[in-house]
Amino acid sequence: MLEKTFQHGALEEEHYKKWENSASFAAKPESNNAPYAVMMPPPNVTGSLHMGHALNMTLQDILTRYKRMKGFDALWQPGTDHAGIATQMVVERQLDEKGTSRRDLGREEFLNKVWEWKEESGGTIVRQLRRLGATPDWDRERFTMDDGLSAAVRKVFVQLYKEGLIYRDKRLVNWDPKLLTAISDLEVEQRENKGSMWHIDYPIEGEQAQTIRIATTRPETMFGDTAIAVHPDDERYKHLVGKYAMIPIANRLIPIIADEHSDPEKGSGAVKITPAHDFNDFEVGKRHDLPMVNVFDIHAHMNENAPDGYQGMDRYAARKKILEELENLDLLADEESVVNSMPYGDRSGVVIEPYLTDQWYVDAQTMAKPAIAAVKEDKIKFVPKTWENTYFAWMENIQPWCISRQLWWGHRIPAWYGPDNDVFVGADEADALAQAREKYGEDVELRQDEDVLDTWFSSALWPFSTIGWPDETPELKKYYPGDVLITGFDIIFFWVARMIMMGMHFMDDIPFDTVYIHALVRDSKGQKMSKSKGNVIDPLELIEKYGTDALRFTLTAMAAQGRDIKLSEERVEGYRNFGTKLWNAARYCEMNNCMPQPGFDPSSVSYTPNKWIITELARTEQAIEQALDSYKFNDAAQAIYQFVWGSFCDWYLEFTKPVLSEEGDKADEIRQTTGWLLSQIVTLLNPFMPYITEELSEKLFEEQGNGAEGFVFQQQWPEYAESLQDQDATDEMGWVMQFISEIRSVRSDMNVPAGAKLSLIVKDSAAQTQERLNLYEEIISRMARLQSIEIKEDAAPAGAIQTVVGEATLILPIADIIDLDKERARLEKEIEKLSSDIKKIDQKLGNKKFLDNAPDEIVNEQHTRKSNAEKLRDKLSAALKQLEVA
RNA sequence: GGGCACGUAGCUCAGUGGGAGAGCACUACAUUGACAUUGUAGGGGUCGGCAGUUCAAUCCUGCCCGUGCCCA
Structure with missing residues (x-):
């Protein structure tokens, strides 16, 4: 039996360990499955998880999990950035506290200290990514100063130098007189x-x-x-x-x-x-x-x-x-x-x-040309598209990129100077020495350039350097170009543009075909979060309090394109409640023995509520798919939320509740359908809320032998045949829901005590309605709290409230309870609303130009709307009149 | 100064050339029923303002006002 609520804390860690130990996030370059590659924007190795990361990584994880379940060979390439200045500053500050400095230590000793620090503390951010449930291919984790990536940096530098695209120049630079x-x-x-x-x-x-x-x-x-x-x-x-x-x-x-x-x-x-x-x-x-x-x-x-x-x-x-x-x-x-x-x-x-100094520059203007063309020609698409303007505006006025930094932590510039200050650029010192020998005719002593490269120089190579370039690895072949880059607008220039430039130049191809630019996460008042303002919301605190799933779902639900996220704790709480709702629905399923059965075929069901909920599920899946394929994450979140809470819990489980205590074919079909639905929900929701769905799958399906082997994210993403969608069932259950809602609404308006069971008389009903009433009498009676339903054509008894569903008039005789004035006011209000609607429609239909110009279907629609409104108004007017008589 | 967003219910935000939506908050009712981390119902909006295009504008266009961001 499931606990009363989902205890996120310990369970999250437990599940993550199991996932990671199984190595099941791994890309499989040798497989024949189509690749799906996402390059993680490498967080600074000095960093810790902030809300921007949480959003960014959640979206990437959702896509990766989704595509993986759809059968793609997904590579989500993780890693960290050496973050030259930031990291050097951290270590220098520590030295300062000890009363020493990098100059006291000397270059080599200082770099040892930085590496030491990186080994000890550089893992914070990647640990935190695990807490977020992120599933990149950790075995492929890279660091921008790894041997392989460093070799790529040197090769790029040498080649660009030879091509004249990197040069040394004395010009004004932006000089930082503090960092020197x-x-x-x-x-x-x-x-x-x-x-x-x-x-x-x-x-x-x-x-x-x-x-x-x-x-x-x-x-x-x-x-x-x-x-x-x-x-x-x-x-x-x-x-x-x-x-x-x-x-x-x-x-x-x-x-x-x-x-x-x-x-x-x-x-x-x-x-x-x-x-x-x-x-x-x-x-x-x-x-x-x-x-x-x-x-x-x-x-x-x-x-x-x-x-x-x-x-x-x-x-x-x-x-x-x-x-x-x-x-x-x-x-x-x-x-x-x-x-x-x-x-x-x-x-x-x-x-x-x-400040006037000698520095190394990249001829960005030349390199920008193919990069601009790639976007102009739609080979790379920005989502939302408006960011392309930003991209062009900068790229078309791009200045030489100063890439040398007077720091120690970073990729040292592969340039050596001879005795006369002539420069030799090469992959290593031996290469430079050879060049020097050729020039001077003898071995000379060379001195390497003291400077290092801008950190963004190495991250610009990330889409290919991480997967083996310059070697022709299978990974490079399979995963370049990648599919989507997900990032914030603040690094379009720093990183995105430069990756495109380097990719076009060295791979002769785009690095990714879509750039999804996500929102900035602000505080609940819309202020940018900053340490100095003290309004920073720590994702880890929210995770602690509400669970990873709640935070992930909140960020996803709020990730509408083109708008910043104003994050409030209430929202997170609300989506935590959503998890609890699902959890309790699952407990209910467990108690009632509604578990997925092997071989269950959703197309075989015959009970209409089952057909209806399966239709809803299939439509929900379509909505999720469509939303994710167009990067409308909030739509995807809303679709699954609405289905789970609004359709499955609020209606379907209520429809079927009493039948579950029975035996027989119908009860059996409902149990099977309910169990199957639960399993489908677990699967569809998994990319968004990986932990609670995993826990449900493990406890209910796996441990109890109800199918589901392995982790949820290893399962197939469901595909439902179009034929599963049954419009008749949708219409029929739509009618049932409307019928129930109408009675509930009237009861509530009239302050009928919730405990009171009423008798219902249905008048003017068509054959279909009578048939439906017959079929769903039990459900309607229970959910609308009726003691009887009678089909009668007599005039309404005195002191009855009346309402209308479709062609039928619903009469609730509650003479002893009814407040005549209140009922009169209610009816008058509705009639008034209808009259005003009819008047508006009449205006349209009386307009010759409208009739001439509007499409037929629009005109017909207006006719239908008018006639419906009129019928309803007439019925309500009759009810009002009846009330006056009484 | 140039550019780009945004302005819809009390709040946070979806949305669409043809009937104004969600969540939260609020109000009323319901308490041992999977779930009060709940249920049912309800109130609440001249869709920033003014013009234009259109048979029809919350949606398209222009101007204005307000807010935010980027660039100089």
Whole structure:
């Protein structure tokens, strides 16, 4: 006998262990089954499970389980990402607590420490994925710094270098002065800040006391100015172009040039040009061949190019001092409050400096072309499609991708430098040495580039590097391209776009044909979850409290396309209740000996309620299938929820309840049907709620010898013949349900005590109705709490309430209970509603244009609706009249 | 400043060119019946506003208002 409720905690762990020990999540490349491949977005090895992961992984798991049950050879490829900066920061923080640092340890020792940390703590996230019930092929778990993946990274680097698609360049990068590394554009967040615009006068050379006024938000970079620019058409400054201005304090002369970059409308119309510290100015500098004067060191402290007294000063301290000094020189004309957007490092949170350094770049513009085409040509489809706009907008304006990072943790760049700084790029040092020997004619000492690659460089290779590339493995052959990538919109640029670029280049094919972009999980108020706001909902806490199934189902039910999820605990509780409902229905089945029988054939049933519920089941399965095939996860969840609770529990089990105490063929058929239905529900619900369904299957089907060998997810996904759907049965049971609901509704409106059993008189009934009443008298009487049903054509007795189902009038004589006023009000209200409906329909039918233009079926439909409404109104009016007489 | 979403019941959200839906919340009634982690019933919405297209608009188009996000 099942316990009273499903105890999720211990059972979940127990089931997961059994699943995993059986190695049954494994892909089978040697099988002939069609492949279904999903690449798990590798979570950061430093990470722990957050709500976004929970959603992302749940959806992938549902698809994987579903396709696996449908007979596909499913590969869900798991793994983790080495997360360069994030991981290095974690370990550095630990070193800091011990009063040491990575520089104290040295590169090799530090990397040992990171690996040590990874071995000890890197497993958190994958353990948590297990709690979520995720079923990737764990034996194939990869890490972006595995030997195989690292080899793939080197090969890609070397090849792109040889093709000229990777190059070294000195240009402005986004420099993080806290982490002391370059970062890519994508790792920079623009944030709006209140700041100041300072207006500063620069004296003009040779013009006594004449100045040119510039406006800047960054006075501390003025020592790096190499020009002042005015717009070529700006009449105010035409006479000054070609002259020289003097940088105050530094007293260095710079030319006044004409360039369209300066906007006459903004500030004074003259701007200082600091090519080494501003992206726009860098372009101006290149156009005019200006010198690039860098005034900061790597910490964004003033360097030797700043005047004495400033060197070594922090950028903001220097700003303050410069402003004071300008004030004293009477050259600070104005300070204006402005809101400007400033670049921040997404990891360090400090203001990023545009900084002139040598870095490695990928020619993203070239690589983006085939990647854009793949989406344009619909080889890759985004779901929802609107994300394609986002993709194109970025890809079509893509900038060179800075891939070098001044870190230690990551893939070290496979480039070596000779004594004259010539670079040799090769798969390993031997390769580089060989190249060097060729060049120098002798062995020389080479020094490897100190930098590592952007983490996203290796994850961009994930769809093929994890399955063996560059080797021609069976896996690579079978699972590339994959089927769907499920991820959040926040990494479309970081990851999705780059996978497409790398896939197109190295595999000459798309990495996946569908990109499903899921919602962002917010808190119940719609706020983005963040540690600093303290509104983070921990999926593990919800799992603890309500069970994995409840959390999974909640996320699934809320995963509507194109809308963020506002997660509230009440919803999770509600879906936990859904599990309990199913659990209790299963207990009921167990108590009544309704278990699946071998050889049961759903097409053989003859009792109409059985035919009806089988029809409903078949339609539910179709709905789930259709929903999952089009990534409408919420529709799939709703379909199964509605079937289990709304059809199976609320109606079917109630219809059949009394028969189960009987013996005989009918009772037998119901028992078999009920048992079969339970087994079908367990199967259909399994991808969504794997634990409770597994537990039911094990306890009820397996242990008690009622079929079902192995785990539920190893079973076949059910397919129901179209012929199982019986519209007549649907109509008939629909009528029964309406009949019962109608009586219940009237009873409730009239405050008839639930315990009171009423007599029912049915008037004006057609033969079919009488036949149905005869067939379902017992069911209707019980569920509508009637003591008798009588078919009579006499006028309704005094003090009866009346209602209508189809052509028949239902009369409930309850003179002793009835509240006449209340009944009158109820009838009047209904009649009023009907009259207004009829009026609306009349308006339509009286409109010639409508009759001329609307399709016939629509016009006919309106006629039918009108006539039905009229019949109903007439009957209710008669009832009302009867009431007045009484 | 440019772009993309979204605005439907108290809340969270589905949905559709032709009769406004679900869950939760709320109200009433029901307590040892598989299930109170329940059942039955009920109330509640000019589908953000204004115009246009159409025989017909909550749905399509435009503008406006509001909210959120991305990019500059």
